Amino acid sequence: MAKQTPFYSKHLEHNGRMVEFANHFLPVQFKGIIPEHQRVRSTVGVFDVSHMGRVEIRGKDAMMFTDYITTNDVLSLAEFQVQYSTFCVPDGGIVDDLLVYRMPDYILLVINGARHEEDMKWIMQNKRGDVQIVDRTSEIAQLAIQGPKTENVLQKICNIDLSKIGFYWTAEAKIAGIDMLISRTGYTGEDGFELYIENKYADKIWDAVFAAGKEYDIEPIGLGARDTLRLEMKYCLYGNDITLKTNPLEARLGFVVKLDKQNNFIGQDALKKVKADGLKRKLIGFEMMDNSIPRHDYDIICDGNKSGKVTSGTIGPSVHKGIGMAYVPTEFAATGTEIEIDIRNKPAKAKIVKTPFYQFGTRK
Amino acid sequence: MADTLIPKELKYTSTHEWLKIEGDTAVMGITDFAQKELSDIVYLDLPEPGKILNQGDVLGTIEAVKAVSDFYTPISGTIIETNQELKTAPDLVNKEPYGKGWMVKIKVTNNSEVTNLLNAEAYEKITVAH
Known part of the structure; x- marks a missing residue:
């Protein structure tokens, strides 16, 4: 049975057309894919991305371990920096694509909802060193606020100066008085932030964001427009564009594969060979x-x-x-x-x- | 689906087309239910005038952002006209499925085929069961 996200009742309030996606009930659209797409390109829209997996890697070896299971260079990350990456199996096939957040005392991995179970199995199988894996998915809701007016909207209800947060950086902040993690990240090609909210505050934050965004005609956005927005940017969708049968080099994700990074990583030898042989x-x-x-x-x-x-x-x-x-x-x-x-x-x-x-x- | 329009005076197919007969010609389009299901119609492949088709044959193709779908002729006959406005404004099908969003005019071969079609009440049952 598919799960409801903490924003389920909000989707119904906005007349979202609900479908099952990645084992969750999510809105495929509200007013229509085209108007929702244009809303994000022109001002600001709100996506419930709570179906994504949120997994913390803790312990002394958290960075080393994450560096071992991902293709990008985790050791190069500064505190509060975010990185796009992939997990690969030894033959170079892609297990998933993900975001890696380096927090002062842990690493946060944000993985695809549809791959959650597989990813967890794979992470546990490869576990090594002093690490604890903490799956926080069911405790935390995730909103993506996207569009050129996002900063204007969120600044009204945020306690820190958002202009100081660069693209692919994160911060601990208060939004509408609630402590949360925010990051300047997204899947649309527009400026935007993602918010990681304790479940019990989900409704409160949704309402605060919509109130702050009213002057920019803020709207909820469904999966349909999420797909057209990402596709116009040629961002990969796991299961479609990247799978276990594709490798990140042929997927043109070479910028997240650091073949010569300090540590070995899973898939390194196979990917080195792919590169040497030519695509x-x-x-x-x-x-x-x-x-x-x-x-x-x-x-x-x-x-x-x-x-x-x-x-x-x-x-x-x-x-x-x-x-x-x-x-x-x-x-x-x-x-x-x-x-x-x-x-x-x-x-x-x-x-x-x-x-x-x-x-x-x-x-x- | 809530607030789906199904005008009483039209005939319907189980594949979600509507038909309005005026003498020996008929006009067809897709229903409000169908346009809501498809949403965001961006392109229509309509038949050439002169084409002769049997009831149930593929008339053309509707492309929406999310999906593509064939549509079928509710009645046998010869295509006499297609809605040229849909070339530049395919979203008329979303906005006015029974009005400016009409698709094809057909010279009807055999009026008695209308008995194969559904009335509004029978069609509504299909949309509710959906």
């Missing part, structure tokens, strides 16, 4: 040359041959085009290369483009 395929972004819309799992045709599948596809409400992501053989990965997408048995022309698809985000 056979690459995750590219393409746009349709006509008005058709690519969708997940449609076939990709390169030079007449079926060469893969669309991993994510949509119409981009801000770019006004059909856009998508796919793994194509390296020789077809260059910007400007034309490929075809099999749109329900009709081949439609597409071309590889520079990404992000949407170039005017306030954070990218």
Whole structure:
């Protein structure tokens, strides 16, 4: 049975269309995907992301252990810095993508809701050194406030100067008088913050954020617009664009794979070999040359041959085009290369483009 | 679904199209229920005038942000006109599914096929069961 998040009643109040996602009841949309998407690009919107997993790594070896199970360089993090990363299995396949927060006395991992159980198993299997793994997911609610007006909204109800928090930095702060962790992070391409709130304060914080955001027409945003916003930025979605059968180098996530970091990490040898051998395929972004819309799992045709599948596809409400992501053989990965997408048995022309698809985000 | 419009004077299909007969021609579109389910319609692939179709054949395709869906002709006949406004404003289907969001006009081959269609009451049962 899917779980309700601490904001469940708020979604019903706003007439959210509820669906099951990552074992939770979440709103797929409120007023519509397009108006919600535009709300985030133009002013500010609120996402309930409580389905994400929140796991603390504590103990003397917390940093060393996190460095061992993630591909990015944890030891380089300053206190209160946040880092995007991946977990990889020994063959280089991706277990999950995640955020790593370095707090003064612990590490916080924010993982995908749909991968929560698998990730926990995997973390426990690989546990080593003096570490304690504390799954805080069910105690803490998570809100993402996103859009160019986010700082204006939150500053009204926050006790610290938000302009001092850089992109991918975190802080302990009071919002509406309640202590919480906040970070300047998100999945939309716009400026924004994520708030980590004790469950019992969830309603209070939701109401305070909406009251503060009223002058900017703040709205709740569903999973539908979350997907179009992230896809316009070519941000990967686990399960679609990255899986156990893809590695972070071909997924163009090389910037979070530090092959030469001080410590060994799981997947290092395999990924070094992938790099040395050269990539056979690459995750590219393409746009349709006509008005058709690519969708997940449609076939990709390169030079007449079926060469893969669309991993994510949509119409981009801000770019006004059909856009998508796919793994194509390296020789077809260059910007400007034309490929075809099999749109329900009709081949439609597409071309590889520079990404992000949407170039005017306030954070990218 | 709450506040879904199902006008009494129209005929319906179980695949969520509506039909309005005027003499030997008919106008069709998709129901309020269907447009709410699809939401955010961004593109319609409509048939060419002159095309002859049998009741239940695929008429065209509706692309919404989240999903793509075929729609079907509620009655046999020849396509005489499609709604050109939908080329630039496909969201008319969301805004006025029974009005400006109409899709196709058909010259009806056989009026008696109407008996295969649902009245408003029968169609409402389908949407409630959904």
